[in-house]
Amino acid sequence: MTERSNEQWLAELRGPERDRALADLRAVLVRGLRVALRGRVRQGLNEAAEDFAQEALIKIMGSLDTFRGESRFTTWAQKIAVMTASTELRRKRWRDVSLQEVLDRYGTHSGESDRLADEQPTPEQLTMRSTMVATVQRFVDDELTDKQRKAIVAVMFEGMSLEEAARRMGTNRNALYKLMHDARRRLKKRMEAEGLSAQDVLGSIGEG
Amino acid sequence: MTMWNPDDLDKLVRMVAETREEEIGCDECFERLDRFVEMRFSGLDAAAAMPLVQDHLEKCGDCHEEFEMLLEAMRVSERTPTTWEQVWHFWSWIRRAFRPG
Numbered sequence: 001m002t003e004r005s006n007e008q009w010l011a012e013l014r015g016p017e018r019d020r021a022l023a024d025l026r027a028v029l030v031r032g033l034r035v036a037l038r039g040r041v042r043q044g045l046n047e048a049a050e051d052f053a054q055e056a057l058i059k060i061m062g063s064l065d066t067f068r069g070e071s072r073f074t075t076w077a078q079k080i081a082v083m084t085a086s087t088e089l090r091r092k093r094w095r096d097v098s099l100q101e102v103l104d105r106y107g108t109h110s111g112e113s114d115r116l117a118d119e120q121p122t123p124e125q126l127t128m129r130s131t132m133v134a135t136v137q138r139f140v141d142d143e144l145t146d147k148q149r150k151a152i153v154a155v156m157f158e159g160m161s162l163e164e165a166a167r168r169m170g171t172n173r174n175a176l177y178k179l180m181h182d183a184r185r186r187l188k189k190r191m192e193a194e195g196l197s198a199q200d201v202l203g204s205i206g207e208g
Numbered sequence: 209m210t211m212w213n214p215d216d217l218d219k220l221v222r223m224v225a226e227t228r229e230e231e232i233g234c235d236e237c238f239e240r241l242d243r244f245v246e247m248r249f250s251g252l253d254a255a256a257a258m259p260l261v262q263d264h265l266e267k268c269g270d271c272h273e274e275f276e277m278l279l280e281a282m283r284v285s286e287r288t289p290t291t292w293e294q295v296w297h298f299w300s301w302i303r304r305a306f307r308p309g
Contacts, residue, residue: 202225
């Protein structure tokens with residue numbers, strides 16, 4: 001395959017004889033995706049790589065004007081291909097799971113602690129722990145919106161994909177990240193206002 | 209209101225402790241990811257040069273997964289042309305060295 005500069009890639013892809021450049025770019029994307037998808041796609045790896053590469057090529061051709069030349073063109077293109085693939089894989093992985101199921105699942109095992117089963121805490125430690133747990137829980141209930149609490153349970157505790165949780169909550173991943181960041185900031189401010197450091201809290205709840 | 213598991217509250221407090229006033233979102237991280245990954249491949253300290261990207265990747269599972277996939281995809285592109293170039297150069301050298309006359 002011919003080595004091309006960024007300028008050459010753009011010129012050829014925009015030019016009348018773009019087929020060769022398109023074919024070369026497709027080859028780059030497919031090669032990269034075959035490796036990136038290993039372990040993430042159970043069957044039909046090659047076909048998946050081809051399909052995602054094709055989908056990515058359409059996006060790339062539609063957004064050539066947004067390429068700012070801050071990296072190599074092929075790196076930028078591979079980024080789009082990886083995003084295309086990962087979005088689709090996540091959608092499939094979480095297809096049959098509703099947000100309510102995830103929240104309900106949490107409801108069935110919340111309140112238990114794995115650690116308590118192994119340790120032999122003293123009565124004082126138990127009291128301190130339950131006081132601190134209740135305190136943090138109170139901060140959560142006071143400072144956070146219902147949406148923020150749901151997002152934290154689904155994404156942080158139950159490991160749901162941020163993108164998939166966002167979709168089900170009628171928003172996008174960027175906005176949901178910002179919502180969760182705001183939640184963390186509020187809790188941080190509240191803890192500081194109450195004169196509690198993270199160390200104070202962690203030392204009481206867990207192993208510090 | 210469901211009471212949260214102490215282990216999860218622990219996890220939450222750890223995240224709270226690492227919370228910065230300014231954090232970038234997924235869109236901004238994606239925008240800068242190609243530059244970040246290329247810095248890594250160049251042997252530069254990408255985390256120090258782009259700390260907000262590094263921070264986001266540590267906090268966002270989806271973006272972290274995409275970052276890892278891009279790294280793996282890049283390893284193929286970074287390696288393959290160089291390997292074949294080396295093979296080609298070596299073969300050319302062999303042919304020149306053993307050319308009769």
